[in-house]
Amino acid sequence: MYWHCFMGVLKREMLKFWQQRSRLLSALVRPLLWLIVFAAGFRSALGLSMIEPYETYILYDEYIVPGLAAMIVLFNSMQGSLSMVYDREMGSMKVLLMSPFPREFLLCSKLVGNALISALQVYVFFIIAALLSIQVSLLGYLYALPVIFFLALFLGSLGLLLANYIKQLENFAGVMNFVIFPMFFLSSALYPLWKMREASEVLYWICFINPFSSGVELLRFSMYEKFALNECIVMAFVTVVCFFAAVKSFEPKSNKPRKPG
């Protein structure tokens, strides 16, 4: 019975994605612009010293590929939260909440569906990057898969949590400005943290504690067949916290009378 339910939720996520095929295009345009245009312009300006997990000097294009892959997951997860708000406004959220299965299970199924879509988008991006001669080993692509899922679960949980506080679709612009952009730019996605430290110690620490940085680094290490234990622990912690906070926020509301005075 759980299997039917899980597959049903997954199927719906896939159907919705299939209906919005332009989502794939828009998910790819953004990182490809960064990779082709931005990276070309900054290649010579941004010199990178040899840092882990790289074993040799690398070009800037190669450096930003894991960050851009994480960017795809970030945008797709926030798109997931947007669709939750849409479902709530359209009333179809009630159908999900009326299921006899535990809400943790239902939300988790939704997150896995979202993670699958993220993985699909990221691998299409990897293929295009490989065509542009930016590639890693086959094993690197394989190791990246669980990390992409992990990152998608974290960002999806965060998206679910946000969906509860976004009262209307129109408020989604706020999420772009206050969540997506700060999370992306204040991370190691586009520049190594030591570069940021040279510019500002405060910004460095903000980037350092940003869990999205941990996700990016975990992905970067996995793509080079290495494992970043600390980043993995941070990711596990924030994923669990965000997921249970999201589940809690989906609990039925209870209103007791306010005490006078």
Added chain:
Amino acid sequence: MRLQVENLSYHFGNKKALNNVSFSLSSGFNILLGPNGAGKSTLFSLLTGLRRVSEGRILINELSMKSQRQNVMRHLGVVFQENTLDLDLTVYQNLDYFASLHGLKTENALTRIEDVLEHLGLSSRLGDKVRSLNGGHRRRLEIARSLLHQPSCLLFDEPTVGLDIESRQLILTFVHEYVKRTDALVLWATHLLEEVAQDDHLLLLANGELKGDDVCGNLIAANGVDTVSALFNKYTKKDKN
């Protein structure tokens, strides 16, 4: 099948939406009648577990909504006042999604309600997008969907609002026949007096309080009025004063 509501109260801030409501219903067609703002939708959101019961209790077949929500949900079929269908999916895909949310194989579930789909004129529209259906067909689909898992307790929150007389009558007749055939319990919330028959069990809700709980004919007689309309006016006018 038995639906028991005991001393149920609910507040929005300091405003009391439901005040110490108690009733007990058994299988058959039951009407919850009340004007707009009487507390019908609040009662429904508590009965469907979308809001948590904080004062009083709800038992469905002796199962508590508070502590056994998941088991209760297996017995419940619900049609909400507003649309809850996914407009971008087809009729079949909507039914498929709902069946899976109840852990059912779609083919089995659809076979069981084949006659329902036929009767409601949906059999030939399984491949159509819900967006292309008119209001009446969307409501029929919501009703068919609520029957997919063969629930024994059906909660309909003003399911005919905004429909033309023909569609309204078709749905009402269908539900009455369904109750006779299956011995299910139906709680049908409405503010439309023409949907109330003399032999229906009637719960009269006004201003968050239960004003009447009996067979409609008995309530009319006990209140010394001639019609449902007069009975309705008696309580709703009193509330406004």
